[in-house]
Amino acid sequence: MAEWKFTAKDFAQIPELFASGHRACAGCGPAIVMRLILKAARGPVIATNSTGCMEVVSTIYPYTAWRIPWIHTAFENVAANAAGIEAALKVLKKKGRLKYEHIDVIAFGGDGGTYDIGLQALSGAAERGHDFLYVLYDNEAYMNTGIQRSGGTPLGAWTTTSPAGKVIPGKTERKKPIADIMVAHEIPYVATASVSEWRDLVLKARKGMEVEGPAFLHVLAPCPRGWRHDTSKTIEIARLAVETCVFPLWEAENGEYKLSPKSKAIALKPELKKPVEEYLKTQGRFKHLFKPENKHLLEEIQKEVDRRWQKLLKQCQIS
Amino acid sequence: MAALKQEVIALNGDEAVAYAVKQCDVDVVAAYPITPQTIIVERFSEYVANGEVDTAFICVESEHSALTCCLTAAATGARAFTATASAGLALMHEILGVTSGCRAPVVMAIVNRALSAPINIHGDHSDSMAERDMGWIHIYAENSQEAYDSIIQAFRIAEHPEVLLPTLVGLDGFILSHTLENVHVLPDETVKRFVGERKLPLVRNHEGKLVPFKLDPENPITIGPLDLYDYYFEHKRQQEEAMRKAYDIIKEVHEEYAQLSGRRYGNGLVEPYRLEDAEIATVCIGSTAGTVKTVVDELREKGVKAGLLRIRVFRPLPVQDIIKWLSDKKAVAVMDRACSFGGNGGPLFHEIRHALYDLQNRPPVINYIYGLGGRDTPPYLIHHVYQNLQKIVETGRIEQLVNFIGLRE
Ligand SMILES: Cc1ncc(C[n+]2csc(CCOP(=O)(O)OP(=O)(O)O)c2C)c(N)n1
Ligand code: SF4
Ligand SMILES: [Mg+2]
Numbered sequence: 211m212a213e214w215k216f217t218a219k220d221f222a223q224i225p226e227l228f229a230s231g232h233r234a235c236a237g238c239g240p241a242i243v244m245r246l247i248l249k250a251a252r253g254p255v256i257a258t259n260s261t262g263c264m265e266v267v268s269t270i271y272p273y274t275a276w277r278i279p280w281i282h283t284a285f286e287n288v289a290a291n292a293a294g295i296e297a298a299l300k301v302l303k304k305k306g307r308l309k310y311e312h313i314d315v316i317a318f319g320g321d322g323g324t325y326d327i328g329l330q331a332l333s334g335a336a337e338r339g340h341d342f343l344y345v346l347y348d349n350e351a352y353m354n355t356g357i358q359r360s361g362g363t364p365l366g367a368w369t370t371t372s373p374a375g376k377v378i379p380g381k382t383e384r385k386k387p388i389a390d391i392m393v394a395h396e397i398p399y400v401a402t403a404s405v406s407e408w409r410d411l412v413l414k415a416r417k418g419m420e421v422e423g424p425a426f427l428h429v430l431a432p433c434p435r436g437w438r439h440d441t442s443k444t445i446e447i448a449r450l451a452v453e454t455c456v457f458p459l460w461e462a463e464n465g466e467y468k469l470s471p472k473s474k475a476i477a478l479k480p481e482l483k484k485p486v487e488e489y490l491k492t493q494g495r496f497k498h499l500f501k502p503e504n505k506h507l508l509e510e511i512q513k514e515v516d517r518r519w520q521k522l523l524k525q526c527q528i529s
Numbered sequence: 530m531a532a533l534k535q536e537v538i539a540l541n542g543d544e545a546v547a548y549a550v551k552q553c554d555v556d557v558v559a560a561y562p563i564t565p566q567t568i569i570v571e572r573f574s575e576y577v578a579n580g581e582v583d584t585a586f587i588c589v590e591s592e593h594s595a596l597t598c599c600l601t602a603a604a605t606g607a608r609a610f611t612a613t614a615s616a617g618l619a620l621m622h623e624i625l626g627v628t629s630g631c632r633a634p635v636v637m638a639i640v641n642r643a644l645s646a647p648i649n650i651h652g653d654h655s656d657s658m659a660e661r662d663m664g665w666i667h668i669y670a671e672n673s674q675e676a677y678d679s680i681i682q683a684f685r686i687a688e689h690p691e692v693l694l695p696t697l698v699g700l701d702g703f704i705l706s707h708t709l710e711n712v713h714v715l716p717d718e719t720v721k722r723f724v725g726e727r728k729l730p731l732v733r734n735h736e737g738k739l740v741p742f743k744l745d746p747e748n749p750i751t752i753g754p755l756d757l758y759d760y761y762f763e764h765k766r767q768q769e770e771a772m773r774k775a776y777d778i779i780k781e782v783h784e785e786y787a788q789l790s791g792r793r794y795g796n797g798l799v800e801p802y803r804l805e806d807a808e809i810a811t812v813c814i815g816s817t818a819g820t821v822k823t824v825v826d827e828l829r830e831k832g833v834k835a836g837l838l839r840i841r842v843f844r845p846l847p848v849q850d851i852i853k854w855l856s857d858k859k860a861v862a863v864m865d866r867a868c869s870f871g872g873n874g875g876p877l878f879h880e881i882r883h884a885l886y887d888l889q890n891r892p893p894v895i896n897y898i899y900g901l902g903g904r905d906t907p908p909y910l911i912h913h914v915y916q917n918l919q920k921i922v923e924t925g926r927i928e929q930l931v932n933f934i935g936l937r938e
Contacts, residue, residue, distance in 0.1 A: 254746035258601065269754035274735050279744035283597055283627045290594035294557065294601030294609075295744065301556045302607060305583060307726075311547035313746060331597070334590030451595040513595050 214252075214416045221412070224249045225277075232275035234267040236442030239431030239448065240347040241319070242405045244268070247316065247345055247427075248278065250415035256280070256295055257316045260288035260323030263354045263433075264347065286327035289335035292317040292342040309520040314419045315342040322440035325361030325386050336395040336424045343425045346388065349433035357436040361386040364456070365514060366507050367495045367512040369436070379507060384514060392426040393462045400424035401461035401470075405432070406449035410459060410470050417461075430457045438494020450489040453482070455519040459527065468523040477528050482518075486512045533789060535713040542673040542705030543568030545712050546612065546638045546698070548819055549680035552720035554718055556607035556727075559587035559598035563617040564650045565702040566640040570612065592617035595622040596635070603633035604752050606743035608684065608727045611635065614702060615642035618656045622663070629768060630663025631753055633741070634687035635695040637665075638680065641815065642702040642867075643902045651903020652702035658876045664768050666696040667843040671794075672819045673710040676700040676703045681720055682876040685771065685782045689921035691774045693742075701816040703903060715790060723789060772845040779842055787864050798847035800839040803852050805827060807836025809918035810855060812842050812881050813864035817899075817906055821864075824911040835915050840877065851884040858892045860918040861885075866900045874898075874931045893921055896931045910935045 219320045220361045234241040241359035244264055248255070255277045259265040265282045268275040283291055302308040319328055324346045332344065350389035352358040359372040364385045368374045372381035393400045398421040403411035411429060418425030432448050434441045451457035452472050469477055476482045488509060490496040499507050523529065540548060547569045550558065560570045577586045585602075589595045592613050599609035613621060618639060628635055639657045641812040657667065666686060670676040679698045686766055687696040700706060715723075729741040732750065740748035756764060776798070784798025794800045803820050804810060806883025811821055818839040828835040838854050840847070863882070872879070878896035885891040897914055900906045913934065921927055 254604070254742045256746065266755050269751050271754045271756040271760050272735060274751035276751050276755060277747060277749055280751050281601060281631075281744060283600060283631065284623055287593060287597040287624070290589065290597035291601045293587060293589075293594070294559065294598030295605050297557050297559075297587050297598065298602035298607035298609075299587040301583065302605070305556070307606070310746065327672035330590060331594050334594055337590070338587065508732045 214413060221249065221256055224432060227251065227277045228268070229275045229277055231273070232268045233270060234263070235435055235441065237434040237444045239405050239433055239444050240349055241267070242444070243345065243347040243429050243431050244318065245406055246405070246412050246514045247415045249413040250419070251314060252416060252419055253312060253314065254310050255314045255316055258282065258288055258291040258295065258316060260319045260328055261285035261354070262320035262323055263349070264318060264320070264420055266354055285323055287331045288317045288319045288328060289332040289344060292344070293335045293340045296340045296342050317344045319344065319346050320345065320353070321348045321350055321362030322360045323505050325388050333395065336392065336397050336426070339423050341423055343415065343427065345415070346426070346428045347431045348428060349431050349436060351433070351436050353433050353436045362388065366499050366511050368498060369495070378417065379498055379504050389426065389428045393465060393467070396465060397424040397426060398422065398464055399461070402428045402430070402457065402459050404430045404452050404457060404459060406445045406452060406470055407459060410472065414461060436495070437496070439492055443492060447489070447492050450484065450492060452488040454484045454486045454515065456486060456489050456515055458519060460522060467522070469526045469528065477523055477526070486515050533715060533719060534828065535715055535790070537711050538714055539684045540566065540673060540712045541707050541709050542700045543640065543707070544572055544616060545677040545710070546680055546700070547572035547576070548714060549677045550610050552717050553681060553684050553717070553724045554608065554721050555563060555584050557585045557587065557599065557602035557609045558611065559589050559595045559602070559609070560611045561589050561592045561595045561617060563592070563614050565642055565652070565706040566612050566614040566617070566628055566638070568693070568706065569638060569640070590860055592620045593624060596621045596628060596637070597725070599635040600624060600628045600631060600633045603635050604631060604744050606727065606729060608688070609635050610637070612638035612640065614640040615644055615656045618660060619644060622660065625660055625663035625665060627753070632693045632763070633695060634693055636680065636683045636687055637695065637697045638676070639699045640702045640706045640802050641695050641699050649902040652704050653901045653903065654699070654867040655901070657697060657699050661844065661876060664694065665844065666694050666779070668696065668902065669698065669699040669814045669841060669843060670705065671816055671839060672709070673700070673705050674712050674792070675794060676705060677712055678712065678786065678790065681724060682782050682786050684724045686775065686779055689778045690728055691915070692733045692771050692778050694768070694771050697700040699815065713792070715788065719789060723783070723786065727928050744800065763917070771917060776845050776847065788800050790920070794841050795839070796850065798842040799850040799854065801843055802837040802839065804836035804838055808834040808859045809861070809915060809922060810836045810838055810858045810909070811862045811864055811914060812838045812840060812855070812877065814843065814877060817864060817866065820906060820908055821911050823873070824908050824915065827908070828915055833919070843877070846880055846884070848884045851881060852888065855881070855885060856888050858859050860921040861892045861894045861920055863894060863896050865896060868898050868901065893927055895927055895929070896932050898931070899935050901918050904935055906935055
């Protein structure tokens, strides 16, 4: 397939399918994801969300922000939602009861709805090979219920269920490598993206829709409420995550890992890689790590980021 | 009108269900195996593998996903079916309420089986009785023939624009699911015509436009939104209204089907057996009715005026029929194959007794809990129930309101 080419102006002129007026907080990263992904649509789409912030803020009855057909059913089953829709579309088309040549199906899941409670449905749908794009909007905690930790919350982060206490300094476990887990499902397309690199993000979303079979797009999406940062810093912080290699950008087509431009540049010029502290210090959820007694944690986190980066370089066959 | 000539084939209950589903032009089947429902999934897989159906069969990784897939397939405009039992139904519980709340007319066969723990694979009604309040229509079959007939009717009922409620058809695990019976089947074309293509009602979307109720890029609608104290209650009230309407639709569909097949189950909601002039009556659900009918015949031979009211449709509860058939009885025993622990009787008992409460002269109504975990319920136990009813009539006294029979005490 030919790569989608567009200018920023072209992109701005694409109609907004995720309407303004939704109730997300100012500076909400996930709301940017919804908007950009729908702008990347190549034709008619049906979308579905897991329970979470994006479902709640976009559909307070009788209002809706969705200018496309959209359904929500529960928290742990958004991949099954997509599977049912996709199977129905296929059979209706076969029986001549669908007036479209093709409809793209997009599932939006939060980190809670993906790493944790929704992993089974996602794994099942991936294994069965349904043709859909799964978008994980990762704000690294259960924000809708008040900032509780998930399998996607990073090491050391404060949340309301991994509080920075006198004995335990925030989350003691690492972030689950969810995108690698999806690559291990041997699906045709897996990629990571950040709201800071919007062009990279929408190109990957388009690719995810174009491939036949399941595609998984993992998007880092800062949440000012939960990460404890100013609402104007969302994009800046998302960019720092990429620049520190806390959240490198890559894609795996048919299992072949490849760094995306922004991370590739760092791989080729390691001095561009910023220290992880520059990212951590922007957010209140990591504030406790900067106390003198927690200095070792900062080192531990840096080590962990470096280890994963090295592993990724190997996966991308860059040494 | 003379009924159609029908082929007779030996099928067990599960096979009868699979056969009916095959004939109903179902678009999506998503299911997960569990004893005693497995045969339905296996037979249907064969139909798919042999190209006998035009159905997308999703062999999901759990019952939770099975019902979810059916729900969203139905929301996409497809006809959808699933089947489960016991633990599978319990796992689906959350999505049962979501399915009815989204007004997705999914049809599901429940091969009734005991709930864990201790684990037990045999038949009782505790699985579907636990789903009583989830907004589904409940139909229970007495035999495999009725399971076949009920599945076909269920699609018409569930998808009726005035109803639009998911519908479950219960059949007793093993007693029906694994026992061969001669089943009369209608010709494929007849069933296809009877069920018809899925009709989509028009709904008002967020822009005030009337659009077909499905996920359609041309007329986008939002299904399953956040719905708080300002509208939720009205939406729940609509579900209750749909249940009320379902009462008539079930009757109509049952009658139309009877015209085709020559088979009738009472008025489609309750089936009275030698009840008109009966003085004492039992009430039950499912396959036990077969045993009870034999016992009623034996008692009638001896001059005992015994009768039976089989509840075919448990939701919507046919209150008027219950009143009509039971109000003049001298004593009534309700048979429950499920227990509501600490609830002073089983679920059917509560409802039958409640239905009769407002009568000036209501009969005494007692409860028998029987057959849990597939425990056999032979005729002598049913005789025992009728003997107790006779005693109540004679003495005017109820010794024990809630009774357990057929077990070690
Ligand atoms: C079965 C179930 N368990 C728990 C909940 C409560 N709940 C709703 S949303 C949510 C967290 C969502 O987190 P995530 O997926 O990360 O989305 P976010 O709110 O952060 O966008 C939880 C725990 C639920 N709705 N359903
Ligand atoms: S809490 Fe976070 S994710 Fe939720 S709406 Fe607000 S900014 Fe967005
Ligand atoms: Mg989250």
